[in-house]
Structure formats: C-alpha cells, structure tokens
Amino acid sequence: MFRSFSRLCLTAIWGLGLTSASIASEKQGFTAERSDVIPPLEIFKTMADDLQPQGWITFQTLDGKQIVNFAPIMSLRCRLKEIKYSIDSKDLDKSFPIPDCDPEYPFRVEAQSIHQPYIMEFPGGTVQALAVQLTWDDGSTSKIAYYEPCRAVGAAPCAYPLGSNE
Numbered sequence: 001m002f003r004s005f006s007r008l009c010l011t012a013i014w015g016l017g018l019t020s021a022s023i024a025s026e027k028q029g030f031t032a033e034r035s036d037v038i039p040p041l042e043i044f045k046t047m048a049d050d051l052q053p054q055g056w057i058t059f060q061t062l063d064g065k066q067i068v069n070f071a072p073i074m075s076l077r078c079r080l081k082e083i084k085y086s087i088d089s090k091d092l093d094k095s096f097p098i099p100d101c102d103p104e105y106p107f108r109v110e111a112q113s114i115h116q117p118y119i120m121e122f123p124g125g126t127v128q129a130l131a132v133q134l135t136w137d138d139g140s141t142s143k144i145a146y147y148e149p150c151r152a153v154g155a156a157p158c159a160y161p162l163g164s165n166e
Contacts, residue, residue, distance in 0.1 A: 038106045041136060044079040048134060052145050055159030056132050057085075059149035066126055066149070069157060070096060070118040071109055073134065078106040082135040090131050092144065129162065 048056070056073040059066065070083065078101035084092040099117055102108060127149070134142040144165050150158035 037103050038078050038101070041079050041138060044076050045136065045142075048073065048076055048142055052142075053161055055147055055161065056134075056145055057130060057147055058157035058159045059127070059147075059153050060157045061124060061154055064124045066122045066124050068120045068122065068127060068130060070120075073132075074099065074109045074118050075107045076134070077101055078103070079137050080134060081137045081139070084133045084135065086131045088128050088130075090144070090146075092131060092133055 051072055054072070056070070058069045058072060060069070061067070073080075073083070077098050080098050083096035083098065085094050085096055086092050087094070097117055099110075129146060129148045131144055131146050133144045136142075146162035147159040148162055150160050
C-alpha cells in the first residue's frame with residue numbers, strides 16, 4: 001500500500017510540475033500546442049497496475065438497479081485506445097467508448113452522474129462478474145482483470161477482484 005501511495009504522490013508531483021511549466025509558458029506569451037502535457041505511457045500503466053486490485057470498475061445498487069461504473073479507470077483515458085470487457089464470461093466481446101482526453105487536465109474525471117458515458121445500468125443483480133482489459137495507445141494490452149460485485153453491495157461503489165491473467 002505504501003508503494004502505491006508513493007507512486008501516486010510522485011505522479012501528482014510530476015503533474016504539478018507540468019501545470020507550473022504550463023502556467024509559466026503562458027505568462028511568457030507562449031501559445032504552442034500543449035500535447036506534451038500528457039504524461040508518458042509508463043505513468044498510466046503504473047497507475048493502472050496500482051488501481052487493478054481495488055477495481056478498475058465498481059458495482060453498486062441504486063433504486064433496484066445494478067450500476068457498473070468504469071470511472072476508476074477513466075482517469076487513464078488520455079493513453080487508452082480501447083477498453084474491452086465481457087459480462088459473466090471471459091470472452092472480452094464488448095468494447096467501451098473512451099471519452100475524449102483533455103490534454104490540459106489529463107487525469108480529470110467529470111463529476112459522477114448516472115448519465116455519464118462510463119456508467120452502465122442493468123436490472124438488479126444481473127451482472128455476476130465482469131472481465132476487463134485495457135488497450136493502450138501504443139497497441140499494448142494489460143492483463144485481463146476479473147471482478148464481481150461485493151457481497152451485499154449497496155449504494156457504496158465496490159468491486160471484489162477475482163484475479164487476473166497475463
């Protein structure tokens with residue numbers, strides 16, 4: 001856990017440095033395209049590895065509906081090409097749309113709302129397990145992660161990891 005926290009702190013510090021550099025260049029009159037603001041792919045892969053045990057997705061129950069939320073990995077979208085997933089199988093037969101990246105704020109995720117494109121709704125108790133694999137912008141893929149709803153899941157978002165494969 002300490003390792004994950006220290007990586008997160010390093011990522012945040014790196015991001016603050018970029019923000020400071022961006023502000024400084026704007027004050028000096030530079031108006032060049034800021035595509036260099038998006039951190040290197042390795043930072044995103046490290047963050048994905050650190051998030052994987054806690055859940056790339058979450059389940060919750062609201063008003064008798066089962067909500068599957070991809071928000072935990074949406075902070076990685078600036079380097080994601082595709083999110084493959086499957087419900088109650090290991091087929092990875094579905095693909096999830098990646099919201100546009102904002103290079104000025106590469107890790108920002110919009111406020112949670114049931115209407116966000118990274119939230120899916122099912123009749124209560126429908127999804128028993130979900131498999132997820134990330135495809136990065138360089139074409140490489142993550143290991144496949146498997147999750148099931150936490151026992152007695154309620155309104156609090158939760159996912160129980162079933163493991164992963166290489």
